[in-house]
Amino acid sequence: MQFTLHQENDTFSLLCGATVLLRHSAQAPCCFVGHGQESMQMYRGNFDIEDYVDERSALRELVLEQDAQGARLSFARHAGEAPQLVFEVHARPHGVHLQLAFAAPQWNRLWLRLPAEKHEHVWGCGEQMSYFNLRGRHFPLWTSEPGVGRDKSTHLTWQADVTARSGGDYYHTNYPQPSFISSQRYCLHAETTAYADFDFRHDDFHELQFWAMPESFEFMLADSFIELVGVVSERFGRQPSLPAWLQNGAMLGLKGGEAHARTILARAKEHGLAVSALWCEDWVGLRQTSFGKRLFWDWRWQPERYPDLKAWIPELAADHIRFLGYVNPYLCNDGALYQEALQHGYLATALDGGEYLVDFGEFDCGVVDFTNPAAAHWFEERILRQEMLDFGLSGWMADFGEYLPIDLRLANGVDARLMHNAWPTMWAEVNARAIERAGKTGDATFFMRAGYSGVQRHCPLLWAGDQSVDFSRHDGLQTVICGALSSGLLGNAYHHSDIGGYTSLFGNVRTPELFQRWAEMAAFTSMMRTHEGNRPDENFQFYQDEGVFAHFARMTRLHVALAPVIRSLAEDAVARGLPLQRPLFLHYEHDHNTYAIQDQYLFGPDLLVAPVHAAGATDWSAYLPAGDAWLHLWSGVRHEGGQRVTVAAPLGQPPVFVRAGCAQQDFLLGLAA
Amino acid sequence: MQFTLHQENDTFSLLCGATVLLRHSAQAPCCFVGHGQESMQMYRGNFDIEDYVDERSALRELVLEQDAQGARLSFARHAGEAPQLVFEVHARPHGVHLQLAFAAPQWNRLWLRLPAEKHEHVWGCGEQMSYFNLRGRHFPLWTSEPGVGRDKSTHLTWQADVTARSGGDYYHTNYPQPSFISSQRYCLHAETTAYADFDFRHDDFHELQFWAMPESFEFMLADSFIELVGVVSERFGRQPSLPAWLQNGAMLGLKGGEAHARTILARAKEHGLAVSALWCEDWVGLRQTSFGKRLFWDWRWQPERYPDLKAWIPELAADHIRFLGYVNPYLCNDGALYQEALQHGYLATALDGGEYLVDFGEFDCGVVDFTNPAAAHWFEERILRQEMLDFGLSGWMADFGEYLPIDLRLANGVDARLMHNAWPTMWAEVNARAIERAGKTGDATFFMRAGYSGVQRHCPLLWAGDQSVDFSRHDGLQTVICGALSSGLLGNAYHHSDIGGYTSLFGNVRTPELFQRWAEMAAFTSMMRTHEGNRPDENFQFYQDEGVFAHFARMTRLHVALAPVIRSLAEDAVARGLPLQRPLFLHYEHDHNTYAIQDQYLFGPDLLVAPVHAAGATDWSAYLPAGDAWLHLWSGVRHEGGQRVTVAAPLGQPPVFVRAGCAQQDFLLGLAA
Secondary structure (H helix, E strand, C coil): CCCEEEEECCEEEEEECCEEEEEECCCCCCEEEEEEEEEEEEECCEEEEEEEEEEEEECCEEEEEEECCEEEEEEECCCCCCCCEEEEEEEECCEEEEEEEEECCCCCEEEEEEECCCCCCEEEEECCCCCCCCCCCEEEECCCCCCCCCCCCCHHHHHHHHHHCCCCCCCCCCCEEEEEEECCCEEEEEECCCCEEEECCCCCEEEEEECCCCCEEEEEECCCHHHHHHHHHHHHCCCCCCCHHHHHCEEEECCCHHHHHHHHHHHHHHCCCCEEEEECHHHHCEEEECCEEEECCCCCCCCCCCCCHHHHHHHHHHCCCEEEEEECCEEECCCHHHHHHHHHCCECEECCCCECCEECCCCEEEEECCCCHHHHHHHHHHHHHHHHHCCCCCEEEECCCCCCCCCEECCCCCCHHHHCCCHHHHHHHHHHHHHHHCCCECCEEEEECCCCCCHHHHCCCEECCCCECCCCCCCCHHHHHHHHHHHHHCCCCCEECEECCCECCCCCCCCHHHHHHHHHHHCCCCCCEECCCCCHHHCCCHHHCHHHHHHHHHHHHHHHHCHHHHHHHHHHHHHHCCCCEECHHHCCCCCHHHCCCCCCEEECCCEEECCCCCCCCCEEEEEECCCCEEEECCCCCEEECCEEEEEECCCCCCCEEEECCCCCHHHHHHCCC | CCCEEEEECCEEEEEECCEEEEEECCCCCCEEEEEEEEEEEEECCEEEEEEEEEEEEECCEEEEEEECCEEEEEEECCCCCCCCEEEEEEEECCEEEEEEEEECCCCCEEEEEEECCCCCCEEEEECCCCCCCCCCCEEEECCCCCCCCCCCCCHHHHHHHHHHCCCCCCCCCCCEEEEEEECCCEEEEEECCCCEEEECCCCCEEEEEECCCCCEEEEEECCCHHHHHHHHHHHHCCCCCCCHHHHHCEEEECCCHHHHHHHHHHHHHHCCCCEEEEECHHHHCEEEECCEEEECCCCCCCCCCCCCHHHHHHHHHHCCCEEEEEECCEEECCCHHHHHHHHHCCECEECCCCECCEECCCCEEEEECCCCHHHHHHHHHHHHHHHHHCCCCCEEEECCCCCCCCCEECCCCCCHHHHCCCHHHHHHHHHHHHHHHCCCECCEEEEECCCCCCHHHHCCCEECCCCECCCCCCCCHHHHHHHHHHHHHCCCCCEECEECCCECCCCCCCCHHHHHHHHHHHCCCCCCEECCCCCHHHCCCHHHCHHHHHHHHHHHHHHHHCHHHHHHHHHHHHHHCCCCEECHHHCCCCCHHHCCCCCCEEECCCEEECCCCCCCCCEEEEEECCCCEEEECCCCCEEECCEEEEEECCCCCCCEEEECCCCCHHHHHHCCC
16 A cells, blocks of 8 residues: 655654554654553452653654655654664555664653544454443553453442452453554554553544554554455454354353253253253363362363263264363463473473462462473363363363463563563464364364454454453443454454353342343354353352243244354355454444444344343333334334334343345344244 | 762762762753643542653753852753753751752653662651651642542442542542651752652652642751751741640530530530530531531521520630631632622632632532732631631631632632642631731631641641541541641641541441540640531430540540640740650651651650550550650559550550659659549
8 A cells, every 4th residue: 555754844744545644743743752660460360550651752853764665764852863763664555564673772661642533433452341432541451350340430349359459440351452443444553562551532642652662553544444344354364264063052151060061951952942062161170269169270171070071072962062161271280281281391480490380269370381382382282182172172261361470481581571462362372273283173163251463363252251240331241242343343253252241249140131131142143152150059040940041042043043144244254354243333334323332233234233231121222323224123113224213122032123125134034933 | 058069970969968868860860851731620629630741851961050159950851952950059057958940841740859768767748647657658749638438448438439539548638748857867848839749669769749840949957856847847837836725625516506515515514524615616507408417608607506605605714615616718609708708809710700619519609819918818807807706716627728629710820720739828827817916826726627838837736637437547546646747747736636536428437435545545635626527416426425424524634634744845846846746756766666656656755645546455555665664654564665565455544654754754643543
């Protein structure tokens, strides 16, 4: 793509077409460098992070050099000073890159300002759970636990904060990414794994902060949002298609041992529940701690909970039901695999080379060092292949990824503060390679909550992490939609969540209504999966109530009926990089009312889903984008677009609309039958 | 005092004697300048303050000029640049001043670094309620409400935060001051009213931040802490002596109208309670709001609550009992005085010159503009003199002072952000001048919670503000001691508090035990005064229980018995500027164990007071400073100093020790009788 370097009076601009990507003058410089000393405290995946910036200097002097080799931008604090920062400007097929060519070594902070417009919208920054439109806030980008409650005004958050520093805030996410899409139809990606903070609070500029110099800034541009998402998806790696067997029904998350799983499965069949798979995280056995039952983090089948699993998996397969397990990148030091890894030198060490263990609450774990290719290979072959795929698993939850401590030593010699954000993608890659080498890509699968730039290429399916079992604004059902939309724009086509939420603490427990509303939404996502939660005994399970059982069964059948739609959307994802769950503006970019909507989505071009995310609702209001008319799925009533409408929304009738006149209209309206 | 400017290799030092006050090199510069844009939101005296610093530059280049005119320090960012900051160095009798001679106009932030030592202690910064030794923390200096709970880990604080943004934090105080005393035996005072933040977290430097360029930095030095406190007290203005009538007993705070006051006074006499005064804030009448009863902010006697007050005051006086009232710098817009002030143009206006009202919760008030000398004079003569002193009041609570909004226009044309911190001292001055002109200095009195540099000269008596009615670490009884000690070091000799605390919210109510422990402490302060609290009906009052009544009566008699001690300490305050309540190290500077003690104090040189500040205590442990032996007041048992001892501490026997061998030993031990 052609770019223009424009200098007029004192002002320099970098443009692609008519879009001004960079603007600089001595009065309004675009680069600031500085020096800071950060303080970072980790407590079980939650971080307290502070910075003390002792210098921050505007680079007011810009020298532009353009010759046959290309263009270079050299920034200094004042005329006569040696350059502090030099970028090379390179044209790319879909945009322009600023490649860092030099940075003065005394600086460890960079602030880059990009021109902003007052009414501009900004989306992305990974999987954001609280705010889809990022304008008006700043977003620290550091993979971590997302927090429990995530809203300092709630009692739940306060309790989580004071008991475990785990309350979190709006920007905490398992999957941050230093990339955003602007309503000016460009995407900016910063290539770095350093701590970053993207600040969209200013009227006339965005300010991007980095705690190390990024390798490059990549601007991608397109004429429409749809094309732009395609370009972005290509940049980060197109995902494989969804395994077809996922469309056979819901994946049941059960963790009460084999007898429990067999019982629930039998009852599910009796109730007409469509089941694609069983996902039993306790296949590795349990450990009793004072906090309750925890998994035994030694990633092999343990016969005590699933004595007949070896025989049962083929039986299930004959019945078109898959079996999935659980794994994470840690190994408990009382397990056999830990000893193996230790002997081979595959574990990260303390800075002094000694043993490094992470406390997970009455048990300690080693960290497999994925920067050591031999260690990664061992994890892939010895654990994922030998103990899991060869055992018969069709996939697993690839948990964690966001916990890499920052005070350990890694084989590649890079500071753990720079590897922390890189870890989710490395973890995804380990999982993907194991499946690929087994020739099972697109069949065996795994789902992750952690992510970072490039996770798209390796992780076939995101899950939205551990929501609280409620309808709360910042940690309940609706946050899952925001997560799907923001990550979807950055090339993560497939997204799903724990039906009914996961985290039950301080007396906050799942209600039957919550489970049902969540299931109604999940039917219109990439995959339906239940989770019994962190405290199964205290929380409602679908199999405890006949009415809910029947409702859930109906939703699984609806999901199965949607299989042709999902297949076609998954093909679209492979071909064009479009997510299954799409923000409304992706298809309606001229309707600016859609730009900040984060509690509705298009499930492909023809279905609009507006999940009920409040307790006690009997009707629900939704915005229908302008330019089309919409047919309410359950009543068939037609509504013109460009307005907010209210429809009846009893349990069992999630607010869904079919685009009038679309090719699949009759098929889609038939789903209501 | 002689100072030395020392330059060796690259390092410049400013010394007085052997004390290095400033140290600078290009590698470790002492000055940073920058530019910030603050955001300040006020909600009923609580502020949310954030800064966005877009530039911060080290001034690495120092040029030292010394000639017959004196010495000048010129700082620039680099060689060849024009000076950004120039200080003149002036010797002063007790130290040295750095006078700002020039600052480049583009900077609105300054960070000054002073050399620190790892084990240095730092005290002061006004009246600090949470931490006496300031080392290891930073202290924003901005007069405000101190907060309710002041501890983000408590449920009370959280409730205050979410309902009224009023939870506060450790550094919030009605009385901040940009002055501190270092254990290196110097005091640093910054002459400015701008927002400041003193950061004592670094091992090798203190960093003082200012949001405008201070006029000067004043270093005061002395050979001992006692002398240093005297120098500091002289700098900020020596206070008048305590009125003698205060030593006649307790001042009873009653706000239930005249009949209630008469009843309680009669019962007090029956119980042998020594009473110095009645303090009835409702002398101005009440206003009913949905939050409960509030005072009517029109500062004149209203007959409906105290119909016979005119006659009663002389009767009380004949009985050696004074009567005090209440006033603050606001006028409610439905009162007569507001109209008077408005007509004269004595009220601060909106920035556009229109009427400016502050919402105090269902009633609105004007702000009397004390920067207009005519308005100040009117407040002094028309209100304080005519309506209060001439009416027969012997004093009042001069409430507020810390609420000046920052978005109004003042007669002197100075930005309200620079007048906000100045307001408490101006408010004190108005009160002091009214009393002085009436010839009643040292007889009529007033007590304030707000303060700032220079309040010492005008305010004869601090009160510790609105503690919660509990024993909590950051908002309960013990915070009063910290407040007395920190403010005392900066020349505030007299300090007291609401016996039993004031703020009762969210079900937190005063217990009889709390009242008694507080009264035991108050007996050993400048003045005993009760307060019925913000919710009198829900909280324990001393007159509701015979046992507590008797205990309190005994404490008032103990206070009366201490009158000779208090008189002598008050004379000491006038002569030497020493506070009545003294940190242990003031008399024991060679015992470093005393440097961080903040829950005990010396009441003059011969009494050590270690108030019980926990519920359910039957014994109590206290540190006795080395070099003297100490006699337990109630048992007479002798303990050697330099150790922590535990003594019985039943209700009625506050842990107090008499310095063995002091001149008053027998008298003091006799107090126990």
